[in-house]
Amino acid sequence: MSQAANQEVGAGPGGLGSDRDVVIDVQHLTKRFDGRAVVHDVSMQVRRGSIYGFLGPNGSGKTTTIRMLCGLLTPDEGTGTCLGYDIRTETDKIKRHVGYMTQKFSLYQDLSVRENLEFIGRLYGLERPRAAARAAIERLGLKGREEQLAGELSGGWKQRLALGACTLSGPQLLLLDEPTAGVDPKARREFWNEIHALAADGLTVLVSTHYMDEAERCHEIAYIAYGELLVRGTVDEVIAASNLTTYVVSARSGESISLLNQQLEHKAGVDMVAPFGTSLHVSGRDAAALEAAISPYRERGDLEWRRSEASLEDVFIDLMGRARDNFQ
């Protein structure tokens, strides 16, 4: 369907170790809602102990894919396993070993921190749910707040509680759906330190996010747009595979940048223009064509041109633009 789809830049299935090391292994997943494919032909493998970043714009199919992985949605097409269990027929077993943190806070607002954790502990059949809840409260630094209603917690604390809830039963795989949306930078950083600590203990983490700095903290990333998995691999592999040539133009005033933005936007050879304050990122997939397009402007005294490495964000915006061209 799309030439951009499924660029194999990282380790393909052959490059992975034995089956024991592959926690998620799905092929050609497709999900339709009312005849519209929300996820189309997505294949992915995730290694044990890795932090796998799942990136893409809003409505790209990230949540739908995660829900198919943990048995909340049944794929219309495609097959696969999660923790070695079939995602179609063995969802009960998957649920027992997966911790899922939903995008929206989905614990009981009218239960206290302790009551929520004890409830979850009992559902997973933990032998001593009270002790497990107490330990989790300690670990999460929620001590002193255990009797507070979950609905009264601030965003950052809610997120900590949700993370505590989905790790309570000692899962082998964590599925985190935009866990840091609406959380302040400090709490975000602490959260990611926690994720790395969990992964170091052998837990596999699949995390969806919008934030580029978070993507860079993942061992491996996959980018999905319009339901298609466009690229996957390590951050460096993804950037290298994009073949983007990027220039950063700086100007003295924002006005001349806006003007330049408008002028360059539709020039042949320029695939993407993005303003950043008083500078502009100009990228193109064909280096020669890009040079030709910008050469008239390079002579201008008020602009300062500098060749630069494409950022992850440049790569993703370019991928999205290409995907849109293919779909619209």
Add this chain to the structure above:
Amino acid sequence: MSQIIPSGTPRRVENAGFWRKTWAMLIKEFIQLKRDRVSLAMIAIIPLMQLLLFGYAINTTPRDLPTAVLLQESSDVGRSILAALDNTRYFKVTELPRTEAEFDRLLASGKVLFGIEIPANFERSLRRGDMPAMLVAADATDPMAAGSALSALNRLTQTALKHDYGISSSEPPAFEIRAHARYNPAAKTELNIVPGLVGTILTMTMLIFTALSVTREIERGTLENLLAMPITPIEIMLGKIIPYVIAGFVQATIIIGIGVFVFGVPLLGSIGMLALLTTLFVATNLSIGYTFSTVAQNQLQAMQMSVMFLLPNILLSGFMFPYAGMPRWAQYVGEVLPLTHYIRITRAIMLKGATISDLRYEAIALVSLMLIAMIVAVTRFRRTLD
């Protein structure tokens, strides 16, 4: 740029603002209503249902009241009275018991509302002019049902005899009708209302408790988390029903307590059995409410379904209007409503001192309704978010 932002200050219509905004709101509400199929259906179905129920099903002068006749002698007069009873539209002879005990049991279980006993040597006494007595026992737990039929009885049997034997109406009556209002001789309406009210209040509260339980989880977003955890639909259902069984039991105790101590309703039967069958009734209603919850898309729909279910419960169960007076189709509808059975249970236990063997049919009916509701709920429950 100039095309997007109009030049000059935008014109405001100061006084029309209110109507414009109202109009905007009205259009929005209409669009939403158009998309809400359940509300749309309710608009049509509720008045239709009420009209049909009030217009056809409810009849304060009941017809075809089930009647048991105990014939202590086999005589022409006896048979003639029997035929006359059947010919009136008030009574319908449904049972012919052989013994006094069987006769009493039929009345206690509520299978018949009237019992007519024609004693031995009735015909001989009649011919001799000894004024024999015909015993008419009426189940007066529902005074409205019993009253009009009783008053009609005297007149109608006299007419029947006149036709058959040519006794003129100017003559004094040839036999005496000894009417006996059983269970509620003073025809106090609270004795009828209170036991029925127990069930009606329980139906209302129990339905709402569980009808919102699953839709609330959907609306608060907690269902997604719940479904991602290892729990089965049956576990979810029982976990949601059982706490309210206890709540319902407490509620029932309060209502029955007030009935007995404030309104002076007797409690002739066993308290233990009343408690047991009340618990069963509470569980049945909770199951039905839970079923609505699994079918409804949101809390509003669940509420609407509960109201739709409550309405026939109140009108067709025999709570407001005599069950025996309803047409056949309405009685069939009444049979599948838990309140119908529970009202028979409370009236029988409290006012008649009925035992479990008298009420086994009602108990089986409640268990069946509960199981059907639970099976529907478990099969309807969506285990995924598809």
